Amino acid sequence: MGIREDIRTVFKKDPAARSTLEVICCYPGLHAIWVHRISHSLWERHFYFLARLLSHVSRMLTGIEIHPGAKLGRRVFIDHGSGVVIGETAEVGDDVLIYMGVVLGGTALERVKRHPTIESDVVIGSGAAVLGPITVGRGAKIGAGSVVIRPVPAGATVVGVPARVAEPHTPDSVGQLDHDKLPDPGLIVISQILDRLSRLEDQFKAHEEAVSGHEEIPQGTALKDEKIYSLLKDVIDPSVGMDIVELGLVKEIIVDGPNVEVNLVLTTTACPMIEYFKEQIRRKVLSAEGVEKVNVNILDEPWSWDRNKKKVGH
């Protein structure tokens, strides 16, 4: 457990670190870990008060509270650190990365194992609370601000309050700080429900038309555009609960005989709903009379709140 190893860990895990002197002098997370090693060894030798006093002084200096009874592995790195609380019976494996405001807290009032066990290579985002004697499996990632109250399988990413599994096996492409790439499990479920609802509506409409013997009147191109816009009003963005036309995401509809192009902008380039939108739009437009092919293009343009500006091309 060398000081050199700790310093190397900071360089590996914090791109903001510039020099060894800076790391030694300006990283409270490192100071807290160093003091904890002394206070933990005092705790194990039953010098409970001294151990506690030392950890208290460290807390005053670093803003990080690590109970001397907590067991920490090698190369654990607490970045920034203020507001971090690690409880008495917490166990933290090797190479764990902890950001500011993280709580490894207990949920019991009895003097038992009541804090979490964090296995190696776990990343815990800022402000996350991991509560109770649960285990966070090796290599798991915990989204910032999550409240984890159930065990987390190895390699999974969990997000939310209470935290739910968003990715059973986080791909390597999602880095330690890429919180914008973490999927939203709630949003996924809502989009699946909307998709199912929309399919049922289409089936119901088709059934109704078949029963009433109603046939659509052949339309001119302009009418067809209007029809497509009105169909696209059924495509809801589950993150805001508004349809994509109202939201100003549909920039242009180009009708060329039986071929239709829908040009779309997104509110964010990292929009998790891209595939959902494309599938919904394709299905809706194909349901229009005379449409045989649909292309959905995502434009490289910023989204703006211009709800009434729709553009129709022929």
Ligand SMILES: CC(C)(COP(=O)(O)OP(=O)(O)OC[C@H]1O[C@@H](n2cnc3c(N)ncnc32)[C@H](O)[C@@H]1OP(=O)(O)O)[C@@H](O)C(=O)NCCC(=O)NCCS
């Ligand atoms: C809120 C709390 C007191 C609930 O404890 P409990 O009465 O034992 O409740 P349970 O664990 O049976 O959970 C009941 C429900 O609340 C949910 N829940 C529990 N804690 C939650 C939390 N912090 N946030 C959101 N939901 C929570 C559970 O998911 C469960 O929902 P479900 O019935 O749909 O599955 C406890 O979980 C908690 O947060 N304690 C605070 C501990 C703490 O802050 N320690 C740090 C000290 S530094």
Ligand SMILES: CC(=O)OC[C@H](N)C(=O)O
């Ligand atoms: C950090 C934490 O869980 O605090 C709660 C309580 N002091 C305990 O040790 O359980």
